[in-house]
Amino acid sequence: MTTQKNHLSIENHELLNGRSFWQSLMAADWLYAAVLVAVAVFVQNFTGHHMDGYEVAILWGSLLIAVWLGWFFKPMRWFILGSMALAYGAVKLYAGDIARSDTFFLKYFLSSQSAIMWQCATVFFAWFCYIAGAVIAKKQQAETNTLLGMGTALAWVGALAGFTGLLVRWHESYLLRPDAGHIPVSNLYEVFILFLVITALMYLYYEGKFAMQKLGGFVFSFMVVVVSFVLWYSVSRDAHTIQPLIPALQSWWMKIHVPANFIGYGAFCMAAMLGVAELWAIRSESAGKKSWLPDSQTIEEVMYKAIAVGFLFFTIATILGALWAADAWGRYWSWDPKETWAFIVWLNYAVWLHLRLVAGWRGKVLAWWAIIGLFITAFAFIGVNMFLSGLHSYGEL
Numbered sequence: 001m002t003t004q005k006n007h008l009s010i011e012n013h014e015l016l017n018g019r020s021f022w023q024s025l026m027a028a029d030w031l032y033a034a035v036l037v038a039v040a041v042f043v044q045n046f047t048g049h050h051m052d053g054y055e056v057a058i059l060w061g062s063l064l065i066a067v068w069l070g071w072f073f074k075p076m077r078w079f080i081l082g083s084m085a086l087a088y089g090a091v092k093l094y095a096g097d098i099a100r101s102d103t104f105f106l107k108y109f110l111s112s113q114s115a116i117m118w119q120c121a122t123v124f125f126a127w128f129c130y131i132a133g134a135v136i137a138k139k140q141q142a143e144t145n146t147l148l149g150m151g152t153a154l155a156w157v158g159a160l161a162g163f164t165g166l167l168v169r170w171h172e173s174y175l176l177r178p179d180a181g182h183i184p185v186s187n188l189y190e191v192f193i194l195f196l197v198i199t200a201l202m203y204l205y206y207e208g209k210f211a212m213q214k215l216g217g218f219v220f221s222f223m224v225v226v227v228s229f230v231l232w233y234s235v236s237r238d239a240h241t242i243q244p245l246i247p248a249l250q251s252w253w254m255k256i257h258v259p260a261n262f263i264g265y266g267a268f269c270m271a272a273m274l275g276v277a278e279l280w281a282i283r284s285e286s287a288g289k290k291s292w293l294p295d296s297q298t299i300e301e302v303m304y305k306a307i308a309v310g311f312l313f314f315t316i317a318t319i320l321g322a323l324w325a326a327d328a329w330g331r332y333w334s335w336d337p338k339e340t341w342a343f344i345v346w347l348n349y350a351v352w353l354h355l356r357l358v359a360g361w362r363g364k365v366l367a368w369w370a371i372i373g374l375f376i377t378a379f380a381f382i383g384v385n386m387f388l389s390g391l392h393s394y395g396e397l
Contacts, residue, residue: 025071032077033067039084054252073205075156083160086110087167098175112172112184113240115165116193120227122158123196126151127224130216137214138292148213152204155216159200162193173242180244185258188385189239192230194259196223198266202309206270206302212294215302218273253324260317265377267310268349272374274303275367282364296363303370304356311349318342341380348376 040063044056051059070077090110094100101111108114133147166184174181184190203219206212234240278299284291293299321342322332333339352369355361 029071032070032081035081036063036066036070039063052252055255058252058255073208075204075208076201079156079160079163079201083163083167086115086160086164087171090164090168091171094171094175096175098172101172110164110168112165112169115161115168116240119158119162119165119193119196120231122154122161123200123220123223123227126154126158127217127220129154130213130220134214134217134292141292143211144213148216151216151220152207152213155200155204155220159197159204162197162200166190166193166197169242176242177244182245182249183255184242185254185262186245186249187239187243188382189230189233191258191262192226192233195262195266195269196226196230198262199223199270202263202266202306203270206306210294210298210302212298212302214293215274215277215299218277219270222269222273248328251324251328253320253327257317257320257324260313260320264310264312264314264317265381267306267313268345268370268377269374271303271306271310271370274299274306275370278303278367279364279371282367300362300366303367304353307349307352307370311346311353314346314349318346337384338380341376341384345373345377345380348373 040059044051044059066080070080090106093103093106093110100106106114109118129147129151133145133149133151136147137143137145169184169190170181173184185194199219200223203216207216277293278296281291281293281296281299284293285296321339325334325339326332352366352373355369356366
């Protein structure tokens with residue numbers, strides 16, 4: 001009898017009865033994948049003459065990533081399909097003529113610059129809603145409210161507008177220079193827009209998973225600073241104009257190195273703002289007060305996950321950068337200032353993860369470390385371009 005009970009308990013164990021990932025997929029998941037496959041086939045058939053073998057591989061690799069993202073984080077499927085639909089609408093409105101950018105929908109909504117300006121505006125609106133919503137939630141001692149919900153919605157709209165703007169900018173580069181079109185990750189202006197999109201999407205994922213709308217004000221406060229810089233950079237340096245690629249950037253490596261890099265940058269910067277939130281929560285907990293934020297352990301867990309993801313992609317980006325350097329300059333590593341500071345960033349977060357996972361560090365030290373890491377990352381990204389020169393001097397501010 002005892003053996004039979006044990007057998008039944010093993011059979012009923014939730015881990016054994018749990019469905020595999022593939023078994024958990026629904027008809028809507030497969031329909032989403034089928035739509036993306038159809039889009040990829042369409043793109044290759046109608047624009048394949050512009051793509052070499054590497055670009056075709058990137059197209060289908062991007063398809064697999066998009067399918068996985070839509071399966072892993074369900075709201076991403078509407079984001080991906082929506083951005084593709086809007087970008088395709090812009091392509092149809094252009095009808096192969098850049099002069100049509102003055103038509104109503106392109107001028108005010110779907111041209112790359114219009115979409116990016118909508119992104120900038122919604123970042124400010126989302127920031128206000130998150131801040132105001134958190135203040136009201138604190139007074140009402142509630143977990144969420146309408147303003148916080150509006151902040152989340154505006155964060156999605158801003159990310160959608162920014163990603164659509166990048167896709168349309170890619171098409172516009174071919175309309176301006178058919179022989180010199182390129183993916184829009186070639187200068188500081190373009191990568192800052194990509195950074196804003198990635199940071200917003202990463203935050204939205206963790207917000208949904210950990211029910212942490214009240215932390216939106218922290219993350220979007222930093223994004224407001226970035227948007228302010230983008231607006232200044234666009235006006236003062238005319239940075240929004242599409243320029244041909246310099247020879248050093250005319251490589252397919254750029255298409256995979258830069259996005260991987262900025263997933264890392266976005267994660268590290270989000271982690272820094274979560275570090276600020278954790279310090280706030282720790283202060284309230286130490287004083288015996290009920291914090292309006294999630295508890296410090298939850299915030300630190302999200303911060304850890306963000307740094308872990310960022311470290312993974314930054315490592316991949318560093319390896320890809322070394323391969324690109326070998327292809328372009330004949331050597332994998334030159335201790336160029338940009339490369340040196342990229343290694344410093346990598347080492348900083350490697351030590352952070354080691355201290356948390358192996359040494360068991362927790363609390364204020366890691367929070368402060370994540371905040372200081374933001375300044376190290378910022379110098380590696382912008383400071384090197386401003387104050388140092390080297391093989392990467394084409395990224396000057």
